[in-house]
Amino acid sequence: MSPPRSTADLRVIDDPRPLPAVPSAVLGTLVFILTEIMMFAGMISAFQITRASAVLGWPPPGQPRLPADETLINTIALLLSGVALFWAGRRFERDRREARAPLLLAFALGAFFVVFQGVEWVALLRDGLSMTSSQHGAFFYLIVGTHGIHVIGALCVMAMVVQRHQQGRLASSTFQAMRVFWYFVVGVWPLLYTLVYL
Numbered sequence: 733m734s735p736p737r738s739t740a741d742l743r744v745i746d747d748p749r750p751l752p753a754v755p756s757a758v759l760g761t762l763v764f765i766l767t768e769i770m771m772f773a774g775m776i777s778a779f780q781i782t783r784a785s786a787v788l789g790w791p792p793p794g795q796p797r798l799p800a801d802e803t804l805i806n807t808i809a810l811l812l813s814g815v816a817l818f819w820a821g822r823r824f825e826r827d828r829r830e831a832r833a834p835l836l837l838a839f840a841l842g843a844f845f846v847v848f849q850g851v852e853w854v855a856l857l858r859d860g861l862s863m864t865s866s867q868h869g870a871f872f873y874l875i876v877g878t879h880g881i882h883v884i885g886a887l888c889v890m891a892m893v894v895q896r897h898q899q900g901r902l903a904s905s906t907f908q909a910m911r912v913f914w915y916f917v918v919g920v921w922p923l924l925y926t927l928v929y930l
Contacts, residue, residue, distance in 0.1 A: 813841035
């Protein structure tokens with residue numbers, strides 16, 4: 733006669749539902765990112781065609797040059813935020829409490845990026861680069877502004893994750909989904925920086 737099985741054993745054996753390979757939150761984020769990649773690809777394609785067909789060179793004469801050197805500092809800060817978040821993910825797997833410092837660092841570096849991009853925009857507007865000043869200005873604010881909106885949205889999600897982590901009720905799937913979204917906004921920026929600023 734076989735020994736009686738525990739309730740936990742029965743639950744595992746009798747539950748026909750397989751565990752999902754990818755959590756729903758992560759899968760939803762990945763689908764969203766795929767649509768955003770197509771949107772950015774369309775904007776970049778239109779920008780490249782317009783830039784290549786500019787008769788008088790690019791940027792157009794009389795338009796201010798973009799501050800590539802200053803923006804490189806912002807770029808480094810954003811990339812470092814991705815490294816800090818990766819570090820937070822590794823710590824989270826080992827001991828959730830250890831993820832706090834790198835998570836806060838990732839948030840601070842992302843906020844630094846947004847604030848100093850805003851300072852850059854104010855200076856460019858003061859120098860005469862606007863959405864209506866030229867195609868150069870229109871594409872700059874469209875592409876870089878769209879990315880900026882994504883960064884701000886991702887920072888809001890990260891702030892929620894930080895709050896839940898501090899309260900001890902952060903689900904692993906929520907943390908993973910936020911990380912995927914942040915890696916997207918970090919990963920797409922070097923491409924935009926190279927194409928738009930350089």
